[in-house]
Every structure is written in C-alpha cells, then in structure tokens.
Amino acid sequence: MPLQAPPAIVQTQPQRPPFRLELPPTRAQRAIARVRESIATETHNGIQRGAQTRIHVHPEGTAKGTVVMYHGFTAGTWQFDLLAPLVHQAGYHVYVPRLPGHGQTDTHGIESPQGLPDGTNWERYTQFADQSFQDAADLGGPVSVLGLSVGGNVAAWVAERHPTVQKTIIYAPFLQHEHTTAQGIFNVVHQMDTLTNRHFGMLLGNLTHSWGEECRQMAANGTRPGHSWFYLVQAYGATELGRRVIANGTRAQAALQVFTTDIDDTAGFAAIRDLYNAWGSPRKSWYRYPAAEGIPHPMIHPLEDRGRNHTPLLYAMTLDALRGTPIERVNTTLVRP
Numbered sequence: 224m225p226l227q228a229p230p231a232i233v234q235t236q237p238q239r240p241p242f243r244l245e246l247p248p249t250r251a252q253r254a255i256a257r258v259r260e261s262i263a264t265e266t267h268n269g270i271q272r273g274a275q276t277r278i279h280v281h282p283e284g285t286a287k288g289t290v291v292m293y294h295g296f297t298a299g300t301w302q303f304d305l306l307a308p309l310v311h312q313a314g315y316h317v318y319v320p321r322l323p324g325h326g327q328t329d330t331h332g333i334e335s336p337q338g339l340p341d342g343t344n345w346e347r348y349t350q351f352a353d354q355s356f357q358d359a360a361d362l363g364g365p366v367s368v369l370g371l372s373v374g375g376n377v378a379a380w381v382a383e384r385h386p387t388v389q390k391t392i393i394y395a396p397f398l399q400h401e402h403t404t405a406q407g408i409f410n411v412v413h414q415m416d417t418l419t420n421r422h423f424g425m426l427l428g429n430l431t432h433s434w435g436e437e438c439r440q441m442a443a444n445g446t447r448p449g450h451s452w453f454y455l456v457q458a459y460g461a462t463e464l465g466r467r468v469i470a471n472g473t474r475a476q477a478a479l480q481v482f483t484t485d486i487d488d489t490a491g492f493a494a495i496r497d498l499y500n501a502w503g504s505p506r507k508s509w510y511r512y513p514a515a516e517g518i519p520h521p522m523i524h525p526l527e528d529r530g531r532n533h534t535p536l537l538y539a540m541t542l543d544a545l546r547g548t549p550i551e552r553v554n555t556t557l558v559r560p
Contacts, residue, residue: 251283254361258318265321271334273448274299274326277319279311280362288364288389289316290545291355291381293374295521296397296461297336297434297450299326302371302524306538313542316362320355322374323347326448334442336450336457342416342424345460349384349467352377356385365389367477367545371523372397372490373461379468379475379498388477392544395483395520398465399494400458406491409459413466427456447526469494472501479507480544482537484518508549510540 248256258278265275277300280286290310292303300319307317324338324347340347359366367390370378375396382391400406415423433439433452441447479502483495499509512518512533521527525534540550 249283250361251280251363254358255280258320258358261320265326269328269332270321270326271299271328271442271445271448273301273304273445274321276300276321277303277307277317279307279317281311281314281316283363286316286362286364287314289318289359289362289366291359291366291368291378292317292319293355293368293370293377294319294322294325295372295374295523296322296458297325297339297453298372298521299448301448302521302527305524305534306541309538309542310545313545315367315545316359316364318355318359318362320351320358322377323351325450334450336453339450339453339457339460341454341456341460342412342427342463343421343456343460345463348373348377348461348464349380352380353384356381356388360385360387367391369393369541371395371521373464375490376461376464376468379472380464382477382479383468383471383474386476390480390545390547391475391477392480392541393482394522395487395490396465396468396481396495396498397461397490398469398498399462399491401488401491406462409462412459413463424456424459427459428454430455432458465494469498469501472498473503475503478504478547478549480550481507481509482512482522482540482550483509484512484516484520484522485514486512486517487520489520506549508544508551509553510550511553 262276294300294302300321303319307319311317323340327335327338329335366388368378368381368388369392371394375393376398378391378393382388412424431452431454439451442449442451481499518531518533519529528534544550
C-alpha cells in the first residue's frame with residue numbers, strides 16, 4: 224500500500240493556557256516604576272548624567288525604612304554618590320531625587336540654569352518635596368530625610384509637613400544668606416514683593432552670579448554636573464523657602480540633626496539657629512565644624528571638601544544619626560564665636 228503524504232495543515236484542539244493569578248502591583252512597585260519612569264524622562268530630556276535621580280532599593284519588606292537625600296543648589300544628585308551606597312548597605316532604601324530645574328541643558332548640551340525655581344515660583348520646591356515624600360513613603364518603612372544647603376531647606380519642609388518623618392539631617396541649610404548685604408537686599412525685595420504680587424523680585428532676574436571659570440569647566444566636562452552660574456532671583460527664591468521653613472519649624476516632630484561649619488560664607492548662621500530653636504521636637508542636636516578645620520559649605524562630597532578628607536567621619540556620623548545617636552559639638556548658647 225503506497226504511503227500517503229501528511230496533510231499540509233494539522234488540526235489540533237486549542238490548548239488552554241495554564242491558569243495564572245495576576246496580582247496588582249504593590250505600592251512599592253508602583254513607586255519604583257514612577258521613579259524609573261522619571262529617570263528615563265530625564266535621560267530623554269538631556270538632563271546631565273550626574274544630576275539625574277537615583278534610587279537604591281532592597282527586596283520589598285526587608286528594608287529598615289527609606290532615606291531621601293536632597294542635593295544642593297546648582298549642584299546635582301552626584302553629591303550623594305558616596306553616602307547613598309553606605310546608607311543602602313546599612314539596610315535602608317535610598318531615594319535621591321533631582322531638585323526642580325536642576326541639571327538642565329540647552330539645545331547644544333550646555334548647562335542652563337533657566338529652569339531653576341525663583342522668587343516668583345519658589346513653591347515648586349515645596350510641591351516637589353511633598354511628591355518625593357509620597358514616593359519615599361510608598362517604598363515602605365519609616366521615612367527619614369537629609370539635605371545639603373537648599374536641599375536642607377527641602378528636607379526640613381518635608382519634616383514639618385509630614386509628622387511621620389523619623390529623622391531629619393541637614394547640612395548647612397541655606398535658609399538665609401550669610402552675607403549681611405546680600406540678605407539685606409533679599410529682605411527689601413521680600414517686603415516689596417508682598418506689595419507687588421512678587422513682581423518686584425524680578426528686578427533680580429537680570430543679575431547673575433558665577434561660581435567661577437573652574438566650576439564652569441567642571442560642569443562642561445562632567446566632572447561637576449550642575450550649574451556654574453545662576454540668576455540672583457533664583458537664590459532669592461531659595462531664601463523665600465527658607466523664610467517659610469523657619470516660620471513652620473514648630474510643627475516638626477522628627478528628630479533633628481544639624482551639621483554646620485563656622486567658615487560658611489553662604490548659609491546664614493543666625494537663620495540656622497532660629498530654625499534649631501524653633502524646631503518642635505525636643506530631640507535635636509547640632510555638630511559644628513570650627514573655623515580652624517576649614518570645612519566648606521558644600522561639605523558632603525570629597526570633590527568639594529578642599530582636600531580636608533573629612534567626609535568619612537561625616538558619613539559615619541550621619542549613619543549614627545539615622546540610628547538615633549545625637550551628634551553634638553556646639554556651644555550651649557548657640558552663638559557664633
């Protein structure tokens with residue numbers, strides 16, 4: 224009997240796929256997805272690599288909590304590139320969001336400070352602060368916040384607004400300017416802004432300040448991502464946020480740890496003292512670097528510490544503060560010598 228060719232098409236019964244239970248994403252998974260989407264958007268929009276948002280997470284349900292780190296004015300998230308892994312290794316989720324307007328470039332890829340918040344819209348910082356807290360809370364566990372300079376203002380704002388924050392660590396918060404003349408001008412502008420619906424402050428919009436040629440070159444070659452210059456109205460906006468932070472200090476319930484340096488030529492000492500004294504929680508401590516040690520205002524990364532090699536100790540003290548150990552090195556009178 225001759226062999227028959229197999230049919231060209233073989234009919235089979237359709238197979239049902241195995242039953243799989245699709246669980247909805249958890250709050251933590253949604254938060255991580257939001258953050259990663261933000262990072263992808265930053266990459267697409269040309270945000271400088273060292274200024275982009277960072278996130279370090281543990282398997283869900285295993286972290287001690289979440290620590291949010293806010294970088295300084297005109298700088299970037301790179302300022303926490305060494306501290307963030309240490310805090311992560313200590314058992315915390317770590318979230319380092321990019322401050323509003325920071326890290327932006329123009330169509331030629333050159334740094335552009337045009338988008339930084341200013342005196343007319345400084346509330347962009349507070350809106351960003353509330354959203355970043357929500358993202359951090361969704362990651363799981365108690366939230367602690369820390370910040371440098373203007374990032375310190377943002378961290379303090381979060382603690383004042385959200386009573387569940389556990390620890391607040393601020394390094395040289397730029398609440399008001401240390402130079403009497405500069406802050407005096409800002410105070411006059413503030414008074415006039417209250418009468419002109421914030422229009423008077425825009426007179427500062429044509430005045431710029433530069434961090435110098437070395438900083439410009441470092442921003443251009445990616446050594447120090449961020450902005451080497453800015454408009455004075457943007458620094459004024461940061462002090463307007465600081466003014467509100469001081470006024471709201473009594474609301475804070477989180478433990479407070481402050482780090483300052485006595486050679487600071489940017490963050491006003493008197494304003495920091497006012498916030499410290501107003502802080503609502505009795506759990507507060509202050510560590511001051513004396514002038515002889517030469518620690519600069521941007522104290523958190525070796526790139527900016529003037530070769531003092533003090534950051535390992537500062538990182539160790541930060542970890543101690545997160546664990547609940549107060550770090551003290553300050554006169555009881557809290558008066559600059």
